[in-house]
Amino acid sequence: xxxxxxxxxxxxKEKNKDTYVxxxxxxxxxxxxGYAVISDILSHANSLYxxxxxxxxxxxxxxxxxxxxxxxxxxxxxFKENYHYKMLHSQAAQSVCHKVAExxxxxxxxxDKHFSEGTKKPKLPGYRQKGGMFxxxxxxxxxxxxxxxxxxxxxxxxxxxxxxxxxxxxxGTSLNEKLRFRVPDDVDPKHLVELVITSKHRxxxxxxxxxxxxxxxxxxxxxxxxxxxxxxxxxVTCIPNTGEEGFIINGRPLxxxxxxYNKTVSKLKKGKDxxxxxxxxxxxxxxxxxxxxxxxxxxxxxxxxxxxxxxxGKIVFGWNEGIKNGxxxxxxxxxxxxxxxxxALRDTLKYLCERAGIExxxxxxxxxxxxxxxxxxxxxxxxxxTESQNATLLNSGNQSTEVAQEQKPSGRRTKRGEYxxxxxxxxxxxxxxxxxxxxxxxxxxxxxxxxxCQILKRINIWVGKKLSESKGTVASLSCxxxxxxxxxxx
Numbered sequence: 001x002x003x004x005x006x007x008x009x010x011x012x013k014e015k016n017k018d019t020y021v022x023x024x025x026x027x028x029x030x031x032x033x034g035y036a037v038i039s040d041i042l043s044h045a046n047s048l049y050x051x052x053x054x055x056x057x058x059x060x061x062x063x064x065x066x067x068x069x070x071x072x073x074x075x076x077x078x079f080k081e082n083y084h085y086k087m088l089h090s091q092a093a094q095s096v097c098h099k100v101a102e103x104x105x106x107x108x109x110x111x112d113k114h115f116s117e118g119t120k121k122p123k124l125p126g127y128r129q130k131g132g133m134f135x136x137x138x139x140x141x142x143x144x145x146x147x148x149x150x151x152x153x154x155x156x157x158x159x160x161x162x163x164x165x166x167x168x169x170x171x172g173t174s175l176n177e178k179l180r181f182r183v184p185d186d187v188d189p190k191h192l193v194e195l196v197i198t199s200k201h202r203x204x205x206x207x208x209x210x211x212x213x214x215x216x217x218x219x220x221x222x223x224x225x226x227x228x229x230x231x232x233x234x235x236v237t238c239i240p241n242t243g244e245e246g247f248i249i250n251g252r253p254l255x256x257x258x259x260x261y262n263k264t265v266s267k268l269k270k271g272k273d274x275x276x277x278x279x280x281x282x283x284x285x286x287x288x289x290x291x292x293x294x295x296x297x298x299x300x301x302x303x304x305x306x307x308x309x310x311x312x313g314k315i316v317f318g319w320n321e322g323i324k325n326g327x328x329x330x331x332x333x334x335x336x337x338x339x340x341x342x343x344a345l346r347d348t349l350k351y352l353c354e355r356a357g358i359e360x361x362x363x364x365x366x367x368x369x370x371x372x373x374x375x376x377x378x379x380x381x382x383x384x385x386t387e388s389q390n391a392t393l394l395n396s397g398n399q400s401t402e403v404a405q406e407q408k409p410s411g412r413r414t415k416r417g418e419y420x421x422x423x424x425x426x427x428x429x430x431x432x433x434x435x436x437x438x439x440x441x442x443x444x445x446x447x448x449x450x451x452x453c454q455i456l457k458r459i460n461i462w463v464g465k466k467l468s469e470s471k472g473t474v475a476s477l478s479c480x481x482x483x484x485x486x487x488x489x490x
Contacts (some may be wrong), residue, residue, distance in 0.1 A: 019211050020355050021193065024186050026206040035204065038179065041088065041158065042133035042199050045096050048084035049134050050127045052100040055079075057124055060104075068108050072101040086161040088136060093159070095137035100125075135198035145189050152183040154195060181206060188212075201282040216357035220313030227438035228303070228317045228349075229368070229430050230342050234417075237430035237456070238303060240312060241438055243447035246431060247306065247457040249299050251340075254292065258339040261288040296341060298461045300348040304356055313358055317346055318365030318437040320382075361441055368436035369429065374450070375410035375422045379440050427453035 030038065052075055060066055067074065075097040079085050085093045103125040110122035128134060144155040157178050183189055187208040196207035229237045235251030264284045269276055307315065319342075346362065353360040366382035410422035411432075419429040431453035438445050 016211065018214050020214060022210050022212055024184055024208045024210070026181075026184050026208065028181070028204040028206060030204060037176075038197065038204055039133060039199070041092075041136060041162070041179075042197065042204075043131070044084045044087040044159075044162075045092070045136045046128055046132050046134035048079075048082065048088065048093060048096050049100060050130070051082060051084060052079065052097060053103075053125055053127055056100065056104055060124060066104065066108075068105055071104060072098055075101060083161065087159045087165075088162070089138065089142065089157050089159055091142045092136040092138055092156075095139075096134065133199040135196055138195045138197075140192045140194060143192065143195050145183070152189055153180055154183050154189070154192075155180045156195065184208065201286045202279070203286070214355050214357070216355075217308055218357075219311055220308075220357060221311050222313040222359060223444070224310065224312040225314040225316055225438060225441070225443045226303075226307055226312050227434040227441075227443070228315060229365070229434040229437055230318065230345070231430055232340065234430045235299060235340075236303065236345070237428070237434045238306070239431055239434040239438070239448065239452065240310065241443055241445050241448060242310070242312075243449060243452060244310060245455065245457055246434070246452055247459055248430070249302065250458055250460045253460075253462055254295050254340060257288060257291050257295075261285075262339075292341060293344075295461055296344050296348060300345060300352055302459060302461065303349065304352045304358070307358055308356060314361065315349065315353060315358055316361050316363050316437055316441040316443060317349065318368060318433070318440075319346060319362045320365055363437055363441045365433070365437055365440070368440065369413075369433040371409045371436060372411035372419075372421050373432050373435040373439065373445075373448075373453070374425070374427075377409050377411075378407060379436055380407065425450055428456060431456060 028034075028038075055078075056066060056071075056075075076094055079097070088096070107122055107125055110119070113119050114121045138156045142156060146153050146155065155178050158176065163176050181195075188210055191210040191212055193209045193211050196209065198205050198207060225241045227239045227241070229239075231237065232251050232255060235249045235254060237246070237248050239246040261284060265281065268278065268281055268284070303315070306312075350360045352358075364381060367379055371377035371379055411420050413429055414420050414426070417429050418426050419432045420426050427450060435445060435448055435453065438448075
């Protein structure tokens, strides 16, 4: 791994300002021998990490300071003959030195902040679990690419000592000299930045990190805006201000994932201590996290694709800070709502908007579901008084008393998924919320009609069995359109 000067880093930043880094995660299914070899390499990286951390901690205790400016270079020089260092590829070992040095540099910055601003005193970086596995990083210059029968393979070398020690153990194979992986179809080898081998819950993963150019579309219209309202069954409800058809992303699969996970955890922990943990729980947790992450990424990509197709240049996202704090919607609803990572959706959308050149705005969404959009009800901010809520009554003695008058909405929610306007017209409740979010952002909503808020396209992120259409609510008026999103996780 190459360690660059501050000036070189600034030049690289200027050079890569119109690019972004994309990561494709690949789960490796290995033979017993392959797993033993890779896990041994990661174990040596873990031991090297603890060795470096121990020496830096002791140096800090004795000298009360460290040469943070040249810390990375000193680690590489002083530990070049270390047993664990030599068991790894030179650049993989350097990556471990770099990560340890970064931890201690972060500690130094927090320590300076503690003395200057009186913040909480930080603790020295600690050790990793003994016998565990730590990630190793191979930069693109150490990854050799080859092609056989139209399939691209990536090869990385093992350490000098590793080749000698395991020459007899794996005689007849090349595992002692190099590791060979098939490059996923979603990865462009020409733009590969680095290859990271990591472990989680005793499983091996490859992170293919690539640098790509931003996909900025010059034809996007900033006056065309998409309002987004988040929920559970309707994970996101999107209404454009152009008068075009809106759409809903079905959130029931995400609820099913969380409910199945809670049921599994309850079964595995039955009769056990509250802090009980096992391999089965770890695997169930990892599987659930992977599915949720996949759903979030594909949902965000679907929204961006819809914006690019319609030429929408701005997204308004409804959000309440501390949305899950002190929630009291009942035991079942609380569990469903708290386990949905809305923050991950917001951050992913923001990231993808920057890549595509779409403006992303976050708006406080209190009272957007309660107030009527077509009746033009005022949209106050929760916890703040508005002009219509304050009435001043003059009393004797030139004293005034402010009386908070609660504003009543013109419409109301009748059945689940329905909102009845003041004139009796029924629209989709989540569509009403999305339209009010646009109003809060001071967006022109004159083109939005009743029909836009009544008939919405329903999108299923994961293609599976045909879902039965619900009956009796405005939400069931939505067209049931199933699409397949095949883009990899970012």
